[in-house]
Every structure is written in C-alpha cells, then in structure tokens.
Amino acid sequence: MIKSDENIFECKNITVSFGAVHALQDVSVAFERGKIHAVVGQNGAGKTTFARVVAGLIRPSAGEMTVNNKTMPGGDVKQARKAGVELVHQSFALPPSFTVAEAMQFGAGSGKIYSRKSLKRFWQKHLDKLEVKVKSSERIKNLPVETQQAVEIARALISDAKFLILDEPTAVLSPETTQKLFVRVRQLKQSGVTVILVLHKLKEVLDIADTVTVLRGGKLVQSPLNCEGIDREKLSAMIIGENANQNLASSNKGSLRPETQQDAVLDVQSLSTIKDVEGAALDDVSLTIAAGEIVGVAGIEGNGQRTLVRAIADMVNLKSGEIHLNGQNMTQMSHLERRSKGLRIIPFERNVEGLSSSSSLWENWSIRKYLQKPTFSFIKPKQDRAACDSGLKKWDVRYTNVDQLAGSLSGGNAQKVILSREMDADAKLIIAAQPTRGLDIGATDFVWHSLRQARDNGSGILFISSDLDEIFDISDRIIVFLSGQLVGEFTPPFDIKEIGAAMIGADL
Amino acid sequence: MNTQFITIFRALSFILLALALCSLIFIAAGFSAFELFESIINGAFLRNGAMKHALRWAAPLFITSIGVIISFRAGYFNIGAQGQFYIGAIFAAFTAEWLNGSPAFIVVPACxxxxxxxxxxxxxxPGLLRLKSGADEVITTLMGNFLASLILIYVTGGPLKDPSGSGQQASSRPLDAAYRIGNSYELSPTIIMIAISLGLIMWVLANRTAFGVVSGLAGRNATMVEWQGAKLMSVGLASFLISGGLAGIAGTVELMGPNGRLAAGFLPAHGFTAILIALVANLSIAGAAVAALFFGGLASAALYLPVMSGLPASAIEIINAAIALFITAKSKFLDMFFSLGSIKWKK
Structure with missing residues (x-):
C-alpha cells in the first residue's frame, strides 16, 4: 500500500459527463512523487479527458483532487498552475510565427513589460538549464516537431512545475526522437518532477514508466501498478478487457488473399507513400478486397488509415507500389478516372470533405456526375434537381426541397445524402471512412444496412472506424494498421484480444 | 423565390442605409441633402436622355462586373479588374495601331x-501564383492594378503617344473613325448588344454548365470538391482567365466606343465600381444588370451635377464609398434582422 503522505497528487471519484455520456466515471488515482506514471487505454477510454481534468481545463462533475493533501478546485487552470500542475497538449499550441522566446513568454502569461533582448536572454538561460538545444530567437515554424515539443515542455516547467502531464507526446514523434524525449523525461524525474505520460503504445509504457494506470471506457481498470513484473500480455489484457489469450498469436499476420485474384476489386501491392502533414506515411502495405467483401480497418487513429484512403484516391504522393482496381492498374490514373472506374468514397469529415454546407442539396448531390463531364459542358438543372429529389427520397433523407442548404440537415441526414451520392449501381469499391461517427443508433444502423446491401450487390467495401465493436460486427475480414504498416490480418471468428494486441503493438 | 426576394430587399436596405449616412455628411458639409439627392436622381435617371447616359456607363461596368462575379463565385477574390481593364484596352489599342488601314470588320473583332x-x-x-504556390490573389491582383496604371502611363507617353497632344494628359492617337463602335454623345447599340450577349453567355456559364456548379461549390468548400476528385487548378485558372478577359473586353469597349483613344489614368474607379456592383448584386448575373444600371446612373449624374446644378461631383463618390462600406461590413445587426424576417416569411 502507498502511504498517503508520499502522494503528491490524488484524485478521488472523478466523474466527467458530457450530457448523458460519461467520459470519466468514478476514477480514483493517487500518483506518487518523483516517478514516471503512464496512463493508457484505447481510443475513447478517457485518457485525454483525464489529463485535461488534472490540468484544470475541465471541471469534473463530481470528485475531488488534492495536491500534497491540499484540495485543488477543479476546472481552474490558474489554481492548477499555482499547485504546480502543467499540461503539454497533444497538438501543441505554439504560435508558429513567434520566436521561441516570445512563444514562451506568451505561454507563461505574465503581463510584465520587457525588452526583446531581456526576453531572449531570460528564456535562453532557462532553455540551456533544461538542455534544450535551441536558440530563443529562432521562429517556432522553423523548428522540427520534436524541438517544438521540447520548447513546450520547457515552457511548462518555467513556473516551477512539480507535476507535468504530457498528453500523447509520442504521437507526433519518430522512434528516434521518442527515445530523445524519454531521455528528457528521465532527466525531469531526476530533478524531482513527477511526470504523467498519456500513451497508447505498450512498448513505450514498459520502456519509460515506473507505474501504469489503465482506463477503459472512462472507468479505472487499474490504479498505479508497478511496471516491474508486468508484461505486455497482462497489460494488453487490461487495456482491451477480459482475460488475455495466452498466445497473443502473430500467426494471422501476413497477407491472406482471396483465392481468385481476378475477383479482387482492389489490389494494393507494396504501397509506400511520401510523408506529409496529414498523418503517418504508408510503409509497404499490401492488401486486397474481393467483390462482395467488407474489409474492416482497425487501428488507433493516425496510424495510416487516412493515408491509405488518400493514396487510393490519388491525393498523396506515392513512393512505390501499385494500386489495381478491378484488375486494372490505376496507379497512374487521376482520382476522377478512378472514380469513373467505380471508386466511391464516403470521406472522414462529413461536413468538410463530404458536403459543402453552404451550397444546395442538389448541387452537392450532382457534383459527382458533373465532374465526369467536360468542364464546360451543359447541364440541365431542372432534370438534375428532379434526379436528386428522387435519389434522396430513395435513401429516406428528410428535407423540404433540393434547394435547401446542405448545412441545414442533421448529421444522419447529411450522411444519407453522401451515401446516396456515393453508393450508386456503378460503385465497385466503396471506401467508408468513419461513416457512423457522431450518428445516433438509428442512423448508424441505416449506414450498416446500406453497406451490407452494397456488399451483397457485389461491391467491395473498405470500412474504417475507430469503434472496434462496429468493425467486428460488419467486417468479413479485418486488417490492422500501426504506424503506417499493415501489422495484422484476421478472419472470423475475430478475437478481440488478438486484434487489440495488434493495434497497440503488443505482438510486435 | 423567397430567398431572391430577401436578397433584393437586403441590397436595397444597404443602399438606403448608405444614402442615409450620405445625407448626414451632405448636411454637415453645408448642402441641402434633399436638393442634392433630387439633383442626383434627376441627373441619373429622370432628366431628358438620362437613361441613355446611364446605359452608356452601365454597359462596360456590367461587363467587368460579371467577370468579377465569375471569379468571386469560384472563391477567388480577384480585385484586379481595374488593371485587367487597362491592359485589355492597351492590347486593343496596339492591335488597332498595328492593323491600321485594314477594313473595320477585321480590325474591330481583332481588337x-x-x-x-x-x-x-x-x-x-495572379491566378498561377495563387494556384501553384498559394500567393494571396487579393495582394497580387491589387499590385497588378498599380502596375497596369504605370504601364498605361508609359504606353500613352511612349509607344502610342499622340504627338499632337496638348501635353496636359498623355494619350494615344485617336482611333480612326471607321473603327469606332460608339461615341461619347449618343448611345451605341453595338455596345449594348455586346453587353447583353456577354451577360447571357455568362449567365448560362454560371447556371447551366458543369463549370458553374463545380466552381460555385469549390468557392464555398474547396476541400469537398477535391475529395470528389476535381483538380482545382483548371476550374480556378478558368475563373481567373474569364474574369480578366471580361475586364479586358470592357476596356476595349471604352477604347473603341466613347473614349476613342487611350488616355493615362482614364476611368480610374471602373474596376472598383464593378466589384461594388458584383457585391450589391450578391454575385448574381441578373442582379448585376440592375445594379450596373444604378451605378451607371450615378456615374452620369457625377458629370451632370457640377454643370447643371453647380453641386460637387464628389457627392457621387461619397455615395459609392458609403455603399461599399455597408455592403462589405456585413452588419451583424442587419443579418440578424434578415434571418428573423425570413423565418417570419416562411410561416
């Protein structure tokens, strides 16, 4: 048992609710002084919410926090700072055009008057002390991402923080820079700072942390557990739930192709992409989707799912590899040509990538057809309005007239507009990216039903979701992405433990 | 239809508010606002032959403004109509000079x-810079206006200089009368025909072609159009080119019609008034025809005021500026008022 006087930070029965949803439920944790603590869990387990509660950004609906046995009021950043609690965000908020010194002063938030020179000198000293190798006169936008992070950490430490929370610090880092970060974190520990790392990769947890706290579905599964004597299997079992299988088999790894090659609507061969700002680059990905098959893509968000879709849609630069659609090599084809061959996409962001909210329904609905015509060809708006009207009616979209703005529809109805546009009779390969995100149960059911129907009509479907239950429900086959690589391929009956282990790299 | 009614009502309200502001300014400057407005309305629309003059100014403004509309609809704020108008006129003037002596049916279309x-x-x-490297077209087209003005000064004072000119204002040699499609004292049916046919073509382009719908969607949400597989490059570039081309045609109309020659710094506010027309019309081509007539009337009133009633022509500039102020400010209060109004009307 941990004696209470050793605790620097204690949370008792923390509950955070957003409406009827409990992001955190009755979480009680006590973090010991001077150690490195990891907080882990799947997507939506409540890790980030927890970090934000601790930093005073979210006021918990119930529960109490104490620092050194003194109560800290929730939802008050100033009070949290005063108590020595600092948070480094998942995506950092340093103004890109500022110099390092300016950004740090801005973040430190003191209203004193200063000269540029004194500012530079002051922060340089601070950076040097923390061994962050950067000039304080350098502009943020010119720094590599790991240095930006180091600057952010340095900023958090200015106010003599006793307690530093890093929210998914490794998500933006490459393996080598992750190691550098860990060196820095160990230095902080030596200097007496208590560090809480929100992580999702098991390997990293076991590498760096002294204790681990596991959250699942907003509930505490395991309060700080000593990392010694714990292994990946145990940990992944705690993260995913139920008891872990004894052999977290990697036997299912590798490519399981449909028997007959010519049946494949999509055949991707050793595809690698050039890294860009929108997410992990693909690294030697091969996969096939047969006609009449739903392939589910599991994986923690940002591990290359988005890049896969963008690669199939000719929206990212390829390094190597080939993409075949219906047995035809379309690696050199434009997105539009691929669409004319039967590619359809239900994009990730409904109201940004899927629809133009401030345009009418019929324009949104007709654009796919219009883009297949020469740019300056004539259209018949009256006919297209009527076609849109009957098309939307068939999909049970609720609207008053087709001149209505797309932005006036509810999420479910807006998604139905996209479905009715993308899931026509000529659709051969349908990519459904997070098609049920934010939808209620009825609309979700409708989307599933439509996808199944399209499959039964012979379309191949790539189904991407961050909801594992949903993927299990709908997929005929599941592939798992991790850091831009296809790390596992599974056929029914699906084993949640195996797939979960693959998602967090436990079987690597 | 309801939304169109609101649009018209909205434009009218902006203009009325602007006029209210103007009357305050006029009174503060020691004029009778009533007398001024009476003279302006008289000069713009009511006096004998006023409509003809309004049309004379409205036609080229309309041509430039529909170009502005095409680029604004596609989401590109090409505010370089003034420069494109000048460069168009310069190209036409060089062509006329080069082909001088050939029959008019060759020279006029060539110009x-x-x-x-x-x-x-x-x-x-500016279009290429915007689409290839993301350079803000507002900045580049604005700079383009200044460059074009300087080029016009050079051309009228250099290569095309009229040696018999007075020296007060550099200008080119007058165009051969055979090549003129209009003059400064009567309305030219040719120019009206050109304006009407260009208006019809652009209306069809905006409302009855794939380009019109796709560029309109791209203007409101380019990301969505990209996810549909469109290359913004071609649609965007086409909008820039059409927009500039129309301003160039307006420049040619002025050169071969009422002006008859190039003069340094002629019609310095043409492009900006055209932008105003596009905004007042809420980017509708049909609306631009009406708005162009209104601003054309004001332009002709500006000439009439000092001559006929001894009142300052700058009153018109104040009116234009006030309308610009209200139309671009997008007053929150007004928007609230209109959204309330639209709810009421629906019931």
Missing part, C-alpha cells in the same frame, strides 16, 4: 480578341 487576351493575361499570373 476585341486582343483586349480579352490582354485582360486574361493580366489575371493569369
């Missing part, structure tokens, strides 16, 4: 083609 080409070229480089 129009050259004018459209010149305007389009002056929109091409």
């Amino acid at each position: 129009f083609m050259a004018g459209a080409l010149g305007g389009a070229l002056w929109a091409l480089w």
Whole structure:
C-alpha cells in the first residue's frame, strides 16, 4: 500500500459527463512523487479527458483532487498552475510565427513589460538549464516537431512545475526522437518532477514508466501498478478487457488473399507513400478486397488509415507500389478516372470533405456526375434537381426541397445524402471512412444496412472506424494498421484480444 | 423565390442605409441633402436622355462586373479588374495601331480578341501564383492594378503617344473613325448588344454548365470538391482567365466606343465600381444588370451635377464609398434582422 503522505497528487471519484455520456466515471488515482506514471487505454477510454481534468481545463462533475493533501478546485487552470500542475497538449499550441522566446513568454502569461533582448536572454538561460538545444530567437515554424515539443515542455516547467502531464507526446514523434524525449523525461524525474505520460503504445509504457494506470471506457481498470513484473500480455489484457489469450498469436499476420485474384476489386501491392502533414506515411502495405467483401480497418487513429484512403484516391504522393482496381492498374490514373472506374468514397469529415454546407442539396448531390463531364459542358438543372429529389427520397433523407442548404440537415441526414451520392449501381469499391461517427443508433444502423446491401450487390467495401465493436460486427475480414504498416490480418471468428494486441503493438 | 426576394430587399436596405449616412455628411458639409439627392436622381435617371447616359456607363461596368462575379463565385477574390481593364484596352489599342488601314470588320473583332487576351493575361499570373504556390490573389491582383496604371502611363507617353497632344494628359492617337463602335454623345447599340450577349453567355456559364456548379461549390468548400476528385487548378485558372478577359473586353469597349483613344489614368474607379456592383448584386448575373444600371446612373449624374446644378461631383463618390462600406461590413445587426424576417416569411 502507498502511504498517503508520499502522494503528491490524488484524485478521488472523478466523474466527467458530457450530457448523458460519461467520459470519466468514478476514477480514483493517487500518483506518487518523483516517478514516471503512464496512463493508457484505447481510443475513447478517457485518457485525454483525464489529463485535461488534472490540468484544470475541465471541471469534473463530481470528485475531488488534492495536491500534497491540499484540495485543488477543479476546472481552474490558474489554481492548477499555482499547485504546480502543467499540461503539454497533444497538438501543441505554439504560435508558429513567434520566436521561441516570445512563444514562451506568451505561454507563461505574465503581463510584465520587457525588452526583446531581456526576453531572449531570460528564456535562453532557462532553455540551456533544461538542455534544450535551441536558440530563443529562432521562429517556432522553423523548428522540427520534436524541438517544438521540447520548447513546450520547457515552457511548462518555467513556473516551477512539480507535476507535468504530457498528453500523447509520442504521437507526433519518430522512434528516434521518442527515445530523445524519454531521455528528457528521465532527466525531469531526476530533478524531482513527477511526470504523467498519456500513451497508447505498450512498448513505450514498459520502456519509460515506473507505474501504469489503465482506463477503459472512462472507468479505472487499474490504479498505479508497478511496471516491474508486468508484461505486455497482462497489460494488453487490461487495456482491451477480459482475460488475455495466452498466445497473443502473430500467426494471422501476413497477407491472406482471396483465392481468385481476378475477383479482387482492389489490389494494393507494396504501397509506400511520401510523408506529409496529414498523418503517418504508408510503409509497404499490401492488401486486397474481393467483390462482395467488407474489409474492416482497425487501428488507433493516425496510424495510416487516412493515408491509405488518400493514396487510393490519388491525393498523396506515392513512393512505390501499385494500386489495381478491378484488375486494372490505376496507379497512374487521376482520382476522377478512378472514380469513373467505380471508386466511391464516403470521406472522414462529413461536413468538410463530404458536403459543402453552404451550397444546395442538389448541387452537392450532382457534383459527382458533373465532374465526369467536360468542364464546360451543359447541364440541365431542372432534370438534375428532379434526379436528386428522387435519389434522396430513395435513401429516406428528410428535407423540404433540393434547394435547401446542405448545412441545414442533421448529421444522419447529411450522411444519407453522401451515401446516396456515393453508393450508386456503378460503385465497385466503396471506401467508408468513419461513416457512423457522431450518428445516433438509428442512423448508424441505416449506414450498416446500406453497406451490407452494397456488399451483397457485389461491391467491395473498405470500412474504417475507430469503434472496434462496429468493425467486428460488419467486417468479413479485418486488417490492422500501426504506424503506417499493415501489422495484422484476421478472419472470423475475430478475437478481440488478438486484434487489440495488434493495434497497440503488443505482438510486435 | 423567397430567398431572391430577401436578397433584393437586403441590397436595397444597404443602399438606403448608405444614402442615409450620405445625407448626414451632405448636411454637415453645408448642402441641402434633399436638393442634392433630387439633383442626383434627376441627373441619373429622370432628366431628358438620362437613361441613355446611364446605359452608356452601365454597359462596360456590367461587363467587368460579371467577370468579377465569375471569379468571386469560384472563391477567388480577384480585385484586379481595374488593371485587367487597362491592359485589355492597351492590347486593343496596339492591335488597332498595328492593323491600321485594314477594313473595320477585321480590325474591330481583332481588337476585341486582343483586349480579352490582354485582360486574361493580366489575371493569369495572379491566378498561377495563387494556384501553384498559394500567393494571396487579393495582394497580387491589387499590385497588378498599380502596375497596369504605370504601364498605361508609359504606353500613352511612349509607344502610342499622340504627338499632337496638348501635353496636359498623355494619350494615344485617336482611333480612326471607321473603327469606332460608339461615341461619347449618343448611345451605341453595338455596345449594348455586346453587353447583353456577354451577360447571357455568362449567365448560362454560371447556371447551366458543369463549370458553374463545380466552381460555385469549390468557392464555398474547396476541400469537398477535391475529395470528389476535381483538380482545382483548371476550374480556378478558368475563373481567373474569364474574369480578366471580361475586364479586358470592357476596356476595349471604352477604347473603341466613347473614349476613342487611350488616355493615362482614364476611368480610374471602373474596376472598383464593378466589384461594388458584383457585391450589391450578391454575385448574381441578373442582379448585376440592375445594379450596373444604378451605378451607371450615378456615374452620369457625377458629370451632370457640377454643370447643371453647380453641386460637387464628389457627392457621387461619397455615395459609392458609403455603399461599399455597408455592403462589405456585413452588419451583424442587419443579418440578424434578415434571418428573423425570413423565418417570419416562411410561416
């Protein structure tokens, strides 16, 4: 048992609710002084919410926090700072055009008057002390991402923080820079700072942390557990739930192709992409989707799912590899040509990538057809309005007239507009990216039903979701992405433990 | 239909508010607001032959404004109409000089083609910069206006200089009378025909072609159009070129019609008034026809005021500025008022 006087930070029965949803439920944790603590869990387990509660950004609906046995009021950043609690965000908020010194002063938030020179000198000293190798006169936008992070950490430490929370610090880092970060974190520990790392990769947890706290579905599964004597299997079992299988088999790894090659609507061969700002680059990905098959893509968000879709849609630069659609090599084809061959996409962001909210329904609905015509060809708006009207009616979209703005529809109805546009009779390969995100149960059911129907009509479907239950429900086959690589391929009956282990790299 | 009614009502309210502001300014300056407005309305629309003069100014403004509408709809704020208008006129003037002596049925169409080409070229480089490297077209087209003004000064004082000129204002040699499609004292049916046919073509382009719908969608949400597989490059560039080309044609109309020659710094507010027309019309081509007539009337009133009633022509500039102020400010209060109004009307 941990004696209470050793605790620097204690949370008792923390509950955070957003409406009827409990992001955190009755979480009680006590973090010991001077150690490195990891907080882990799947997507939506409540890790980030927890970090934000601790930093005073979210006021918990119930529960109490104490620092050194003194109560800290929730939802008050100033009070949290005063108590020595600092948070480094998942995506950092340093103004890109500022110099390092300016950004740090801005973040430190003191209203004193200063000269540029004194500012530079002051922060340089601070950076040097923390061994962050950067000039304080350098502009943020010119720094590599790991240095930006180091600057952010340095900023958090200015106010003599006793307690530093890093929210998914490794998500933006490459393996080598992750190691550098860990060196820095160990230095902080030596200097007496208590560090809480929100992580999702098991390997990293076991590498760096002294204790681990596991959250699942907003509930505490395991309060700080000593990392010694714990292994990946145990940990992944705690993260995913139920008891872990004894052999977290990697036997299912590798490519399981449909028997007959010519049946494949999509055949991707050793595809690698050039890294860009929108997410992990693909690294030697091969996969096939047969006609009449739903392939589910599991994986923690940002591990290359988005890049896969963008690669199939000719929206990212390829390094190597080939993409075949219906047995035809379309690696050199434009997105539009691929669409004319039967590619359809239900994009990730409904109201940004899927629809133009401030345009009418019929324009949104007709654009796919219009883009297949020469740019300056004539259209018949009256006919297209009527076609849109009957098309939307068939999909049970609720609207008053087709001149209505797309932005006036509810999420479910807006998604139905996209479905009715993308899931026509000529659709051969349908990519459904997070098609049920934010939808209620009825609309979700409708989307599933439509996808199944399209499959039964012979379309191949790539189904991407961050909801594992949903993927299990709908997929005929599941592939798992991790850091831009296809790390596992599974056929029914699906084993949640195996797939979960693959998602967090436990079987690597 | 309801939304169209609201749009019209909205534009009218902006203009009325602007006029209310103007009357305060006029009174503060020691004029009778009533007398001024009476003279303006009289000069713009009511006096004998006023409509003809309003049309004379409205036609080229309309041509430029529909170009502005095409680029604004596609989401590109080409505010370089003034420069494209100048470069178009310069290209046409050079063509007329070069072909001087040939029959008019060759020279006139050639000049129009050259004018459209010149305007389009002056929109091409900001378009390429925007689409290739993301350079803000507001900045580049604005700079383009200044460059075009300087080029016009050079051309009228250099290569095309009229040696018999007075020296007060540099200008080119007057165009051969055979090549003129209009003059400054009567309305030219040719110019009206050109304006009407261009208006019809652009209306069809905006409302009855794939380009119109796709560019409109791209203007409101480019990301969505990209996810549909469109290359923004071609749609965007086409909008820039059409927009510049129309301004160039307007420049040619002024050169071969009422002006008859190039003069340094002629019609310095043409492009900006055209932008105002596009905004007042809420980017509708039909609306631009009405708005162009209104601003054309004001332009002719500006000439009438000092001559006929001894009142300052700058009153018109104040009116234009006030309308610009209200139309661009997008008053929150007004928007709230209109959204309330639309709810009431629906019931």
